[in-house]
Amino acid sequence: MTQQIRNIAIIAHVDHGKTTMVDQLLRQSGTFADHEKVVDTVMDSNAIERERGITILAKNCAVSWKGTHINIVDTPGHADFGGEVERALSMVDGVLLLIDAQEGPMPQTRFVTKKALALGLKPIVVVNKVDKPGAKPDAVINAAFDLFDKLGANDEQLDFPVVYASGINGWSSLTEGAPGEQWGPDMSALFDTILKHVPTQSGDPAAPLQLQISALDFSTFVGRIGVGRISQGTIKPGMQVAVMEGPGGKSINGRVNQVLTFQGLDRVQVTEAGPGNIVLINGIDEIGIGVTVTDPANPAPLPMLKVDEPTLTMNFCVNTSPLAGREGKYVTSRQIWDRLQKELQSNVALRVAETGEDGVFEVCGRGELHLTILLENMRREGYELAVSKPRVMFKDIDGVKSEPMELVTADVEEVHQGGVMQALGLRKGEMLNMEPDGRGRVRLEYRIPARGLIGFSNEFMNLTRGSGLISSIFDGYEAHKGEIGGRKNGVLISMDDGEIFTYALGKLDDRGRMFVKPNDPVYEGMIVGIHSRDNDLVVNATRTKQLTNFRVSGKEDAIKITPPIELTLEYGVDFIDDDELVEITPKSVRVRKRFLKEHERKKASRESA
Ligand SMILES: Nc1nc2c(ncn2[C@@H]2O[C@H](COP(=O)(O)OP(=O)(O)OP(=O)(O)O)[C@@H](O)[C@H]2O)c(=O)[nH]1
Ligand SMILES: [Mg+2]
Numbered sequence: 191m192t193q194q195i196r197n198i199a200i201i202a203h204v205d206h207g208k209t210t211m212v213d214q215l216l217r218q219s220g221t222f223a224d225h226e227k228v229v230d231t232v233m234d235s236n237a238i239e240r241e242r243g244i245t246i247l248a249k250n251c252a253v254s255w256k257g258t259h260i261n262i263v264d265t266p267g268h269a270d271f272g273g274e275v276e277r278a279l280s281m282v283d284g285v286l287l288l289i290d291a292q293e294g295p296m297p298q299t300r301f302v303t304k305k306a307l308a309l310g311l312k313p314i315v316v317v318n319k320v321d322k323p324g325a326k327p328d329a330v331i332n333a334a335f336d337l338f339d340k341l342g343a344n345d346e347q348l349d350f351p352v353v354y355a356s357g358i359n360g361w362s363s364l365t366e367g368a369p370g371e372q373w374g375p376d377m378s379a380l381f382d383t384i385l386k387h388v389p390t391q392s393g394d395p396a397a398p399l400q401l402q403i404s405a406l407d408f409s410t411f412v413g414r415i416g417v418g419r420i421s422q423g424t425i426k427p428g429m430q431v432a433v434m435e436g437p438g439g440k441s442i443n444g445r446v447n448q449v450l451t452f453q454g455l456d457r458v459q460v461t462e463a464g465p466g467n468i469v470l471i472n473g474i475d476e477i478g479i480g481v482t483v484t485d486p487a488n489p490a491p492l493p494m495l496k497v498d499e500p501t502l503t504m505n506f507c508v509n510t511s512p513l514a515g516r517e518g519k520y521v522t523s524r525q526i527w528d529r530l531q532k533e534l535q536s537n538v539a540l541r542v543a544e545t546g547e548d549g550v551f552e553v554c555g556r557g558e559l560h561l562t563i564l565l566e567n568m569r570r571e572g573y574e575l576a577v578s579k580p581r582v583m584f585k586d587i588d589g590v591k592s593e594p595m596e597l598v599t600a601d602v603e604e605v606h607q608g609g610v611m612q613a614l615g616l617r618k619g620e621m622l623n624m625e626p627d628g629r630g631r632v633r634l635e636y637r638i639p640a641r642g643l644i645g646f647s648n649e650f651m652n653l654t655r656g657s658g659l660i661s662s663i664f665d666g667y668e669a670h671k672g673e674i675g676g677r678k679n680g681v682l683i684s685m686d687d688g689e690i691f692t693y694a695l696g697k698l699d700d701r702g703r704m705f706v707k708p709n710d711p712v713y714e715g716m717i718v719g720i721h722s723r724d725n726d727l728v729v730n731a732t733r734t735k736q737l738t739n740f741r742v743s744g745k746e747d748a749i750k751i752t753p754p755i756e757l758t759l760e761y762g763v764d765f766i767d768d769d770e771l772v773e774i775t776p777k778s779v780r781v782r783k784r785f786l787k788e789h790e791r792k793k794a795s796r797e798s799a
Contacts, residue, residue: 193259193467194257194258194259194390195258195259195260195261195390195391195466195467196258196259196260196261196283196284196384196385196388196390197260197261197263197281197282197283197284197388197391197419197466197468198260198261198262198263198282198283198284198285198286198384198388199248199262199263199265199275199278199279199281199282199284199285199286200212200262200263200264200265200285200286200288201265201275201278201279201285201286201287201288201302201303201306201313202267202287202288202289202290202298202299202302202318203267203289203290203293203295203296203297203298203299203302203661204244204267204268204269204296204298204661205244205267205290206267206288206289206290206293206296206299206318206319207288207290207318207319207357207358208245208264208265208267208288209231209233209234209245209264210230210231210357210358211286211288211316211318211355211357212232212233212251212262212264213228213230213231213232213233213357214357214360214377215253215260215262215377215380215381216228216232216251216253216454216455217360218360218376218377218378218381219253219254219255219260219381220254221253221254221454221455222454231243232455233245233249233251233264233455235249237570238563238566238567244266244267244268245264245265245266245267245268245271246266246268246271246563247266247271247274248263248264248265248266248271248274248275248277248278248405249263249264250262250263250264250405250417250452250468251264251452251454251455252451252452252453252454252468253454255381255384255385256381256385258385259467260381260384261282261452261467261468263278263281263282265278265302267298268298268559268661269297269298269301269557269661269662269663269664270555270556270557270558270559270560271556271559271560272298272301272302272498272556272663272664273497273498273538273539273556275301275302275305276305276495276496276498277404277405277479277495277497277538278404278405279305279306279309279311280309280402280404280419280495281402281404281405281417281418281419281468282311282419283311283388283389283390283391283466284311284312284313284314284384284387284388284389285302285306285311285313285314286313286314286316286380286384287299287302287303287306287313287314287315287316287334288316288318288357289315289316289317289318289330289333289334290318290319290322290330291317291318291319291320291322291325291326291327291330291354292319292322292324292325292326294326294329294330294333295330295333295334295337296599296661297597297598297599297661297662297663298661298663299337300337300341300597300663301663303337303338303341304341307338307341307342307343307347312346312347312350312387313347313350314350314351314352314353314383314384314387314388315331315334315350315351315352315353316352316353316354316355316362316380317330317331317352317353317354317355318355318356318357319355319356319357319358320354320355320356320367320373321356321358321359323369323370325369327354327366328366331352334350335348338350351383351386351387352364353379353380353383354366354367354373354374355377355380356372356373359372360376360377361373361374361375361376361377362374362376362377362378362379362380363379364379364383390466391419391420391421391465391466392465393420393421393422393423393464393465393466394422394423394465395422395423395424395464395465396423396424397422397423397490398422398423398484398485398487398488398489398490399420399422399423399424399425399429399431399483399484399485399490400420400421400422400423400482400483400484400490400491400492401418401419401420401421401423401425401469401471401482401483401484402418402419402421402480402481402482402483402492402495403416403417403418403477403478403479403480403481403482403483404417404418404419404479404480404495405417405418405479405538406477406478406479406535406536406538407470407536408532408535408536409472412447412448412472412473413472413473413475414472414474414475414477414535415470415471415472416470416471416472416474416477416481416483417468417469417470418468418469418483419466419467419468419469420463420464420465420466420467420468420469421465421466421492422465422490423464423465423484423485423490424462424463424464424465425446425449425462425463425469425471425483426446426449426461426462427446427447427448427449427459427461428445428446428447429445429446430443430444430445430486431443431444431445431446431474431483431484431485431486432444432483432484432485432486432489433474433476433477433481433482433483433484434481434482434484434489434491435478435480435481435491435494436480436481436482436491436492436493436494437491437493439491439494441489441491442476443486444473444474444476444477445473445474446471446472446473446474446483447471447472447473447474448470448471448472448473449461449462449463449469449470449471450469450470450471451463451467451468451469451470452468452470457470471483479495479497479538480494480495480496480497481494497538497539498539498556498664499583500539500540500541500554500555500556500583501555501556501557501582501583501594501640501664502554502555502556502557502558502560502561502580502581502582502583502640503552503553503554503555503580503581503582503583504552504553504554504555504561504577504578504579504580504581504763505545505550505551505552505553505577505578506526506530506550506551506552506553506565506575506576506577507549507550507551507575507576507577507578507771508521508522508523508526508549508550508575508576509521509574509575509576509773509774509775510549510576511576511713511716511773511780511782511786512687512713512714512786513711513713513773513775513778513780514574514773515574516775517574517775517776517777517778518569518572518573518574518775518776519572519573519776520571520572520573520574521573521574521575523548523549525573526549526551526573526575527544527551529568529571529573530542530551530553533564537564539555539556539560540553540554540555540560540564541553541554541555542554554583556664557664558580558644558647558760558763558764559760561580561763562759562760562763565577565759565763565774566759568774569759569774569775569776570776572776573774573776574773574774574775574776575774576771576772576773576774576782577763577771577772577774578766578768578771578784579644579645579763579766579767579768579770580644580763581644582594582639582640582641582644584670585667587667590669590670591669591670592667592668592669592670593639593640593641593667593668593669593670593671594639594640594664594666594667595637595638595639595640595664595665595666595667595668596637596638596639596640596643596662596663596664596665597622597635597636597637597662597663597665598614598619598634598635598636598637598638598643598660598661598662599633599634599635599660599661599662600614600633600634600636600650600658600659600660601631601632601633601634601658601659601660602631602632602634602654602657602658602659603630603631603632603654603657603658604626604630604631604632606653606654606655606657606658607632607634609653609654610634610650610653610654610658611634613646613649613650613653614634614636614638614642616674616675617638617639617642617643617646617674618638618639618642618671618672618674619636619637619638619642620636620637620638621634621635621636622635622636622637623635637665638662639668639671639674640664641671641674642674643662644764645676645677645764645765646764647660647760647764648761648764648765676767676768677765677767678724679702679720679721679722679723679724680720680721680723680724680725680726680727681717681719681720681721681726681727681770681781682698682701682702682704682717682718682719682720682721682726682727682729682731683715683716683717683718683726683727683728683729683783684712684713684714684715684716684717684718684728684729684730684731684732685714685728685729685730685731685788686712686713686714686730686731686732687712687713687714687732688711688712688732689709689710689711689712689732690706690707690708690709690710690711690712690718690731690732691708691731691732691733691734692708692749692751693733693734693749694729694730694731694732694733694734695707695708695731695749695751696749696750696751697730697733698718698719698729698731699750699751699752700722701719701721701722701727701729702719702720702721702722702723703719703720703722703752703754703755704718704719704751704752704754704755705717705718705719705720705754705755705757705780705781706718706719706731706754707754712731712732713782713786714786714787715782715783715785715786715787716780716781716782716783716786717770717780717781717782717783718731719754720755728788757779757780757781758779759772759774759779762774762779762780762781765781766781769783769784769785769791769794769795770782770783770784771783771784
């Protein structure tokens with residue numbers, strides 16, 4: 191069975207068009223039958239990916255072009271999922287580095303390029319979205335060259351092939367065309383470049399098996415699934431293998447159950463697979479990221495893959511609010527713990543630990559999005575829980591308390607530049623670069639403690655009236671930068687259990703912005719709004735109009751209420767302070783004080799002072 195194979199990953203910054211490109215590669219390689227209706231960005235297959243239009247998990251598919259089997263890994267562009275990209279790179283021999291023809295290289299472009307170059311891969315640069323009116327392909331290629339050079343690319347890597355493409359319109363070309371026109375007939379220029387420039391695997395099918403596991407999946411039918419590329423040897427269902435944690439590492443023996451390969455969007459069982467192929471195997475539950483599945487008689491283990499350490503942690507707690515248990519199916523400590531254990535089966539960058547406190551678990555991940563996506567999944571499955579404000583994870587480096595740093599790129603309108611710069615400055619950000627685009631927007635680059643970014647996205651959206659774009663990426667550790675101030679505003683706290691009344695909201699309207707609307711249930715200690723001043727205020731949100739002792743006037747009858755802020759899970763997590771929690775149920779998101787009674791809060795703040 192000698193089949194021509196190419197393995198590629200598609201890497202880029204968020205939204206530069208990876209998943210859309212995969213759509214076209216699937217379509218134009220004849221993967222779908224003519225009558226088959228296929229949704230856009232078909233690889234974004236889970237519900238949250240579809241709703242948000244972002245890729246969260248790296249996923250494989252495979253197409254056939256001129257008789258060659260091309261395995262394609264679509265990767266996420268958001269920085270929190272950088273670990274997914276790294277692991278995807280470990281199973282391919284080439285990458286398509288997509289760069290938006292208008293935006294040019296962005297922070298995540300830099301991150302993924304660095305990883306690809308370090309692995310010795312020779313990226314194919316795809317200048318994508320050249321259909322955009324603001325496209326400047328020449329400048330983008332120059333910027334890509336500079337980036338490669340800065341990242342220490344060798345001569346061969348610097349001599350990268352370039353393909354121009356409009357993924358959404360399904361065409362590509364090796365040469366630049368005129369703005370507004372179609373530069374090529376279809377995707378064949380890109381396909382042919384892949385065949386020409388991506389190396390084939392040269393492993394010997396008769397050698398001892400060597401298959402490194404780069405990704406995990408889980409199914410209730412077959413259990414744990416390992417995904418990886420065979421570098422040498424041949425694997426068959428039912429085979430006895432050794433699973434080794436690197437040379438000299440732990441080794442266990444096991445038996446492979448099924449072997450599957452990717453075909454289009456499907457996984458198909460095969461009777462054997464040889465060098466260069468990307469396969470899925472099941473039957474061995476001890477399989478983990480980075481292990482080598484090899485021949486027990488002649489083991490050939492590869493060094494383990496490094497998995498990124500988590501940088502952010504949050505407490506996941508049993509919901510103790512007076513409204514607990516009304517909307518969720520799973521509410522106990524045990525149920526939350528079991529769900530987290532299941533998540534660990536495939537969510538590689540996640541860590542879960544028990545704390546000294548009953549019903550409180552420490553969950554560590556790669557960033558706010560990484561953790562809020564897990565929370566979103568849990569609430570959809572019927573879980574109820576409460577979470578604390580995210581904290582960064584400090585690290586002791588040679589006796590120095592160090593903290594994670596982030597590189598931030600903010601793209602804002604010039605009128606908002608001052609406000610954004612001031613806010614980043616207060617959060618201990620250091621400006622690295624500032625570049626106006628000559629059309630009223632400016633791109634700011636900062637290096638900032640990850641701590642300073644917690645709670646920043648809501649503020650950034652306010653400062654830029656929703657028109658700003660911001661992205662950040664982990665950039666190593668540095669000595670602790672000292673105190674960073676917290677939220678500037680205090681909160682409005684309900685003094686009672688009950689229901690929100692319109693009358694009460696009218697009375698509170700000039701105190702700040704509310705999170706609640708009439709008839710919402712509320713409890714003592716729940717946060718009903720943002721105070722316009724910096725202190726917390728306990729308020730009566732359940733008050734109705736008293737019928738006696740009131741001078742009736744037209745003015746008071748027409749109660750004016752500013753519409754409330756929609757409290758999403760992300761907003762809540764971003765908003766809360768250390769002494770507050772976000773309560774999450776399948777139907778509601780509420781914010782509350784950790785201590786619901788005022789005297790408990792006073793006692794706690796005295797004790798911490
Ligand atoms: N003008 C133009 N827009 C495109 C093109 N390709 C994709 N888009 C748009 O860009 C947006 C992002 O596309 P995706 O394919 O989801 O991008 P992605 O890189 O997979 O995004 P992440 O996985 O979240 O990093 C969508 O709104 C697409 O419609 C293109 O060739 N031209
Ligand atoms: Mg995508």
